[in-house]
Amino acid sequence: MSAVLVLEDGRVFRGEPYGAVGETFGEAVFATGMTGYQETLTDPSYRGQIVCMTAPHIGNTGVNDEDDESERIWVNGYVVRDPARRPSNWRSKRGLDEQLASQGIVGIAGVDTRALTRHLRERGAMRCGISNVDGADADELLAKVRQSPSMVGADYVADVTTRRPYVVRADGEPRFTVAAIDLGIKRNTPRSFARRGITTHVLPAYVTTQELVTLAPDGVFLSNGPGDPATTDAVVQLTKGVLDAGIPLFGICFGNQVLGRALGFGTYKLTFGHRGINQPVQDRATGKVEVTAHNHGFAVDAPLDRVSDTPYGRVEVSHVGLNDDVVEGLVCRDVPAFSVQYHPEAAAGPHDASYLFDRFVALMEERNA
Structure with a gap:
């Protein structure tokens, strides 16, 4: 055959x-x-x-x-x-x-x-x-x-998101509670939070802002996921509600693109994307180069050469891909929010980016101080 x-x-x-x-x-x-x-x-x-x-x-x-x-x-x-x-x-x-x-x-x-x-x-x-x-x-x-359908315009979030909320408990005494918006979350993300004393409430992608606020989380996490970020209007509106409320926010991969849209940036499709566990990314604040795990075919269209003024204050590109200068991270200077385009939770891959979970913890500590 x-x-x-x-x-x-x-x-x-x-x-x-x-x-x-x-x-x-x-x-x-x-x-x-x-x-x-x-x-x-x-x-x-x-x-x-x-x-x-x-x-x-x-x-x-x-x-x-x-x-x-x-x-x-x-x-x-x-x-x-x-x-x-x-x-x-x-x-x-x-x-x-x-x-x-x-x-x-x-x-x-x-x-x-x-x-x-x-x-x-x-x-x-x-x-x-x-x-x-x-x-x-x-x-x-x-x-x-x-x-057959194209990936441009594809909305797959409804296919992969959880149908009902569930909770992953912190290891030991809980320090914080995080609401994770499931756009296609991987199991190692709640485990990464749990190791840091965080209880994670994994929520369907189309949870309402009111439902989210009622949960009163210490932070909100936007997960990875599939499809075209241009189709995520509901999640973008939810993200704006989180930014308006001043709740610390951390996004990865698809979540980076959603945050980018909420801040007013566009997104675009890459020629062949980044997929694998050996992608070099530079942290522009420190100059450190991380070897990172990726899976994305779209990227945020934000300027690399200047600070952007957005409805939520100043925003900078925090990380950049060294192979093609693609935006690999965003940081907000006036609200507690940041994101990266890659996977710090990667199980079979490098752990250079695991510090980003600690950075999120620091944001929550600052807000609760």
Whole structure:
């Protein structure tokens, strides 16, 4: 049995079936991490995307029951070069191929992922389709790809947000309470808060400002998530309510884009985005370079060369991506709010950015002093 991957510009890659049998469509992107594929697959930020892994060997450590970042796999499809024939790790419970098949995730193996990655870097992320059914026809698949929805204008937050609030308790004596707006939150975020004595109330994305204020949190957190930030008008209004109330606010990834919009900045789609665990970012205040974990295809359009005057006072770009000068963080000088475009909670990845949770704690301490 063979499999085929077709990009919307007509480029065709052939390989072997991997995971579930069927057809799938989404935005073709590449992720550069050499490890952490289980976290990537279960990160809700990848909703709507077909992920090509640039590392050639995938599945070596199998799949365990502890490292999932959510309750399911969220990618629309999966592309690998050399899948492990047999997983080898003391924590492994099953193989990756088995896990993908059990959750209906269509994939393709044996692909020249280096060539696919170079194509996406040159042409940009684009729609694609995978078919690993008998008799799959590349021309027919291409027609379906070109009829599939674009990531621009895609609203996936409703798909990934929690349906009901839940609480993750602080480890030991609680110091603060944080309301986390679930735009596609990963499990390691509440755990990161818990280790710092913070109880986290994880709330649906469309919680009202009144419901949020009634909870009386010490801080508000805007999580990562998928889709086009231009579709998040309700969450932007909620964020404005938090800024108006003077509640300390911390956003990451999609949350950075939401805060940017609330402050009056625009957003735009990157050519091929940043995905992986080895992205260099500079903290402009200290000059320190952090190696960070990313998954974003959109960015905030804010000036790098000056302080911006916004409805909420002065705002600066706090962090910048060293590969392409993309805005990687915002800090408000007149209200207690800041954000970064990357993932300080990354489980399988660098921990250079974990200090940002402590910075958020400091904001809450200052407000409660």
